[in-house]
Amino acid sequence: MGPGPVDAYPGVLRAMSARLVGQYDPFMTEAMTQTQALFRNVWSSTADACVLVDGTSRAGIEAAVLSLVRPGERVLVPIFGRFGHLLAEIAERAMAEVHTIETAWGQVFAPSAIEEAITRVRPTLLALVQGDTSTTMLQPLEEIGEICRRHGVLFYSDATASLGGNPFEADAWGLDAATAGLQKCLGGPSGSSPLVMSDRAVEVVRSRARIEAGIREEGDPVAVDFIRSNYLDVGMILDYWGPRRLNHHTEATSMLYAARECARVIALEGRDAVIARHALAGEAMLAGVRALGLTVFGDVAHKMSNVVAVEIPDGVPGDVARAALLTDFGIEIGTSFGPLHGRVWRIGTMGYNARQDAVVTTLAALEQVLRRFGFAAPAGGGVEAATDTYRGAA
Numbered sequence: 001m002g003p004g005p006v007d008a009y010p011g012v013l014r015a016m017s018a019r020l021v022g023q024y025d026p027f028m029t030e031a032m033t034q035t036q037a038l039f040r041n042v043w044s045s046t047a048d049a050c051v052l053v054d055g056t057s058r059a060g061i062e063a064a065v066l067s068l069v070r071p072g073e074r075v076l077v078p079i080f081g082r083f084g085h086l087l088a089e090i091a092e093r094a095m096a097e098v099h100t101i102e103t104a105w106g107q108v109f110a111p112s113a114i115e116e117a118i119t120r121v122r123p124t125l126l127a128l129v130q131g132d133t134s135t136t137m138l139q140p141l142e143e144i145g146e147i148c149r150r151h152g153v154l155f156y157s158d159a160t161a162s163l164g165g166n167p168f169e170a171d172a173w174g175l176d177a178a179t180a181g182l183q184k185c186l187g188g189p190s191g192s193s194p195l196v197m198s199d200r201a202v203e204v205v206r207s208r209a210r211i212e213a214g215i216r217e218e219g220d221p222v223a224v225d226f227i228r229s230n231y232l233d234v235g236m237i238l239d240y241w242g243p244r245r246l247n248h249h250t251e252a253t254s255m256l257y258a259a260r261e262c263a264r265v266i267a268l269e270g271r272d273a274v275i276a277r278h279a280l281a282g283e284a285m286l287a288g289v290r291a292l293g294l295t296v297f298g299d300v301a302h303k304m305s306n307v308v309a310v311e312i313p314d315g316v317p318g319d320v321a322r323a324a325l326l327t328d329f330g331i332e333i334g335t336s337f338g339p340l341h342g343r344v345w346r347i348g349t350m351g352y353n354a355r356q357d358a359v360v361t362t363l364a365a366l367e368q369v370l371r372r373f374g375f376a377a378p379a380g381g382g383v384e385a386a387t388d389t390y391r392g393a394a
Contacts, residue, residue: 001362002334003133003307003346004161005183005190006353008258012188015261016254023251031256032241038263039194041271042163042186043178045170049197049234051241052259054252057160057181059232060193062090064156064177067205067227067234069125071095076123076153078102078109080139081132082337087158091127094228099123105135105339106298111143118151125154131162131304133184134337136297136346138166138304145174154201160184163194164266165278165306165350176201185278185306187351188262192255197234209235215247279305281349281359284389288363289347291385292370292377297344306350309336311343316373318342324372329365356390 021028036050043050053060065087069075075091077084079102091098099121103109118126126148131138141157148155156177159168163178165185170178176198182188197205210226210233211217227233231249240248266274282305289310290296297309312318318335322345326332334346347366349359363382370377 001348001353001358002332003136003184003348004350006187006348006351008189009187009261009265009352011265012258012261015257016189018254018257020253023247028251028253028256029245031260032251035256035260035263036241038260038267039196042194042263042266043170043196044168044172044271045175045196047170047196047198049195049199049202049238051195051237052256053179053193053195053232053237054191054249054255055193056190057158057179057183057193058086060179060181060195061087061158061160062229063193063232063234063237064179064195064197065090065096065125065127066094066229066232067208068154068156068177068201069094069096070208070225071228072097073125074099074121074123075125075127076101076117076121077127078114078117078139080108080135080137081105081129082134083129083132083158083160087127087129091125096125106137108137108139108299108302111140111147114144115147115151118147118153122151123153125156127156127158130157130159130168131166131306133161133304133307133346134340136304136307136309137299137302138162140302141173141175142169148176149174154204162304162306164262164274165354166304167275170196182259182262184348185350185354186262187265188258189255192252192259194259195234195237202238205235205238211236211239211246275305278350278354280390280393281354281356282306282308284356284359284386285347285349285363287389288359288382288386289366291381292363292367293375293381297340306354307346307348309340309344309346312345313370313375316370316375318345321369321373325365325369328369331362331365333362333366356386359386
């Protein structure tokens with residue numbers, strides 16, 4: 001019940017145990033095609049460029065940034081938590097000229113602040129985290145795409161922690177690229193990164209195309225300013241997933257099965273229904289921790305639906321209490337990073353765990369641990385508040 005990874009859907013675990021097939025087997029290519037269609041639903045996009053990057057969510061981030069940004073081009077990164085710093089670092093490693101703006105952890109950016117920075121910096125790419133689990137804040141994206149289009153800027157978002165549990169409208173919001181991971185709201189294991197790109201972004205990628213010599217055919221492009229990674233070259237990944245099926249790497253079969261099942265769960269339950277389930281679980285957990293007398297960190301109006309941060313009460317040893325929760329109750333919650341390490345606990349309600357029994361069991365256990373360390377949590381308060389939230393929704 002931490003900020004991720006979380007328990008996977010049972011169906012995802014079953015899918016991963018299926019028989020392996022080779023990368024040229026017709027079933028493999030059919031599974032890839034099905035996965036693309038399923039993830040277009042998850043992203044709310046009709047983009048042709050909808051694929052998986054084999055690797056954790058960070059591999060998806062690097063693939064997007066390295067493929068879209070040429071050395072020396074400007075990248076603007078608004079930072080409101082640890083993972084904004086990560087985007088800036090990855091852009092620096094891509095040899096971009098990186099510019100940042102920052103706001104206090106626990107807050108988000110107004111669109112006007114981002115537009116002012118775009119006007120001043122004039123970047124090629126805006127790289128913006130949607131949901132930063134380090135602070136639990138959800139950056140509104142609805143107005144950012146239109147701002148980027150007016151200024152001729154590509155718009156990329158890291159939706160690792162938010163996709164599937166919070167609204168995300170890739171096409172309607174004007175995203176040029178977005179990446180995620182399976183291990184949060186999508187309810188799978190870490191190790192595969194869904195990626196979607198607009199036609200405008202694909203044009204940039206194609207303009208930097210270089211197909212490796214061992215599989216290059218006559219007429220294939222060899223750009224001078226080619227993408228400076230082989231494995232994370234989105235152009236070659238698109239050729240691998242596209243009609244040409246040009247061999248790039250050996251597809252991670254079990255992770256493909258897992259990703260397909262993660263997206264299939266959302267299709268079967270209904271994308272809006274899954275987002276609503278996360279919102280309800282998050283609302284119930286928020287009511288529960290408040291009823292236990294805990295202080296919620298950050299601007300709650302902009303909190304992610306799938307994770308809440310609470311201030312560790314004075315006198316309660318944060319890491320020791322977390323260890324007790326895990327040892328005695330089998331429940332894991334998280335601490336945080338940087339200025340919030342040891343100051344807050346982060347409690348997730350995402351994926352398979354965005355359900356009533358997981359929420360109330362966590363609150364009951366947390367109450368017992370808090371009492372053990374001298375915090376006067378109201379008896380049954382958290383469970384009652386969460387249960388009332390679910391009753392009210394019903």
